[in-house]
Amino acid sequence: MIIAFLLFVVLPFIGLYKLFEKAGRPGWEGVIPVYNIYVMIKLSGRPLWWLALMLLPGLNILVFIGLMVDFLKSYGKFSLSEHIGGVALPFIFLPKWGFDKDTKYVGPSASLEFREKYKKALKKTVAREWADAIIFAVIAATLIRTLFIEAYVIPSASMESSLLIGDYLFVSKVNYGARLPMTPVAFPFAHHTMPLINTKAYWDGIELPYYRLPGLSDIKKGDVVVFNYPMDADAPLSRPVDKRENFIKRCQGTPGDTLSVVKAQVYINGKAMITPPNGxxxxxxxxxxxxxxxxxxxxxxxxxxxxxxxxxxxxxxxxxxxxxxxxxxxxxxxxxDTATSGHADPLNTVFPGWVPNNKTLGTMPDYKWNVDNFGPIIVPKRGWTVKLDSFTFPIYSRAIEIYEGNKVEVVGKDILINGKKADSYTFKMNYYFMMGDNRHNSEDSRFWGFVPEDHIVGKALFIWMSVDDQASFLHKIRWSRLFNVIR
The missing domain is CATH 3.30.70.80 (Peptidase S8 propeptide/proteinase inhibitor I9)
Known part of the structure; x- marks a missing residue:
């Protein structure tokens, strides 16, 4: 956290401090959030209504990139490499140019006089035009995928017949609020693995804390949700949160709910849930x-x-x-064909039995749970305090240790959290219980437990294409499924 703060806040502000001084402005203006944007607009010669655009989520990032490029031109930085450096690595280049004696403020780059004076330097070759267009397209597409909407394809049968293998969906990031990148250094358009060469598509040397923009609504029971697979936290993959595999399931339990499954029927707080009609x-x-x-x-x-x-x-x-x-x-x-109530899953594949990192106070309790008869279990809620004993500890220990980042130890019959003896724990995050509509062919929360809020990607909206790989060429597209709203 301290290193991230120094890199992404302190060093860019130091750079702005020095660059503002070069333009005859007081250096302190560079370290005042929002006000420093106003000054950058003035120094670049852009209209003041650009400041209003900075208030619009998503669009403000595009506007800021454009403003940063104009700001750098105002200091004689005309090359593409300088623009990329200033936008992508401001903690390096802004201080570098701020302390560089040869870097000087040369005027508002958006003005006609500036463009006329430096038209030779501003003139772009065909290659530069293409490079700028490609880079802008990559940045714009990345922002759209990160903040607004992203395409997703159904890879497995876990949601059939609600969703079929080969359905292509649009997933909204706006509904629940866009999650900002937690692993910022990554190859564009690749999730966690590079195509063909099968190497990591990201660098986990820098990981940012979880933050989500305000959304249109909370996750509701019955929503079809895309999220990162929590078990990818474990070795050998050990992936960062936002680089874990994408899963899609239906939310059955929200924070604070008491969930149980009786003869394949889901109950929330004692009330039977509506079964998905196409499940x-x-x-x-x-x-x-x-x-x-x-x-x-x-x-x-x-x-x-x-x-x-x-x-x-x-x-x-x-x-x-x-x-x-x-x-x-x-x-x-x-x-x-449902499993018998009161009989544990014979292969011990049901949560919390097989899950790695789940700690116990001795022998795992006999929960007698199976895929059709599960719980009751309370879905953790931010601020909820659970009493830790031999029955509850195996259920919640993974969330406490792996998802909430605590050191958990068991010494004899004592539980130590961050070195201190504990008989209870208060959760820092909200959690969800996800299940596939194909109840006997779905790897979901019944097998690996809760989904933390920082793993939520977005809400599935509608099917924009559906392809049946098993059908003949003329019948591959399932025309009847196109543009169906996901319910």
Whole structure:
């Protein structure tokens, strides 16, 4: 934090202090936030209404980049490399030019007189024109992806049939407030891995604290949310928060909720939640021995069909498909294939059993939870204090240590947080409980726990393209899904 403060605040202000003095202005004006922007506008010759543009989130960054370029031109910095350096690395170049005896203020760069006087230096070659256009496009696209909206493609079946593999979505950063980059040094348009060469697309030598701009609303139960996969915090990946893999699920529990799953039905604070109408789960279909028509399998989207016994088969499908199947004479009965209540998952894959870094006070308690019968569990809320004991500690220890950055130790039956004995903990962040609509084919909070607020990327808005890789060339595009709003 101290190093980041020195780099991104103190050093640029020192540079502005010296550069303002070179223009005949008091140096102290360079260290007063907002007022120093006003002075930069005056020194650059731009109209004062530019200051109003600085109040508009997102647009203010573009305006500031343009203002910084004009400001640098006013000190005789005309080359593309100087502009990139001043904009991208102000903590290096502003102090450097501020203390450079050869750098002088030469006039307001936006004025006609300045442009006429320095038209030779300002004249751009074709290569420079292209370079400026490309750089601006990259900066503009990066700002749009960071602050407003970003494209996302569905990679897995965890949200079927609400969302299908090959659906291309637009994800809004505005709804919940745009999260500012936490790993600022990264290759444009690459998330965490460089294409083809498979190396890291970022440098984690500088990591900034979490900050989110004001949003239009809070996350609501039922929202389809894109977030960073919390388990990527662990080795061997050990990725920074904003470079962890993107996941998409439906929010089931918000901060402070008591969540439970009973026979595959989600309950929040004792009230049954609305089941997504297009969500899927496993069913056992009993027939009279006749096979189901292959066209019917396609039409009803019956997936993962497996024999169950001589007269039955197992399939993953929706409630609508189940109702349709009941109307066929060769179908005798259909029942959900849910796990038995009171019996723990036999493979111990359900949270908090298998999750790394979850600490216990001895033997892991027998929660007797499985994918269809889970909880009750309280979703942590900022400011909520949980009592830590042998039952709650395994549930919340990962959040306390990994997501909230505390040192957690267990010495005998004592819990030490940052070296101090603790029997309770007050959370610093809000958390969410996410589940896929394809309830028996989704890796979600039932397996790895809570999603911290700093992992939230944005809200899924609508499908702008949908491609079926399994279909023939003429039928690859699912035209009926285009521009469908995600609910």
């Amino acid at each position: 899927e789960m496993k069913y056992i279909v009993k027939t009279d021995g006749d096979q189901i028509n292959s066209d019917l399998i396609t039409d009803l989207h019956l997936s993962d069909i497996k024999p169950y016994d001589n007269l039955s088969f197992e399939t993953n499908t929706t409630k609508q498909a189940v109702e349709a199947l009941k109307g066929y004479s060769n179908v005798k009965s259909i029942r959900p």
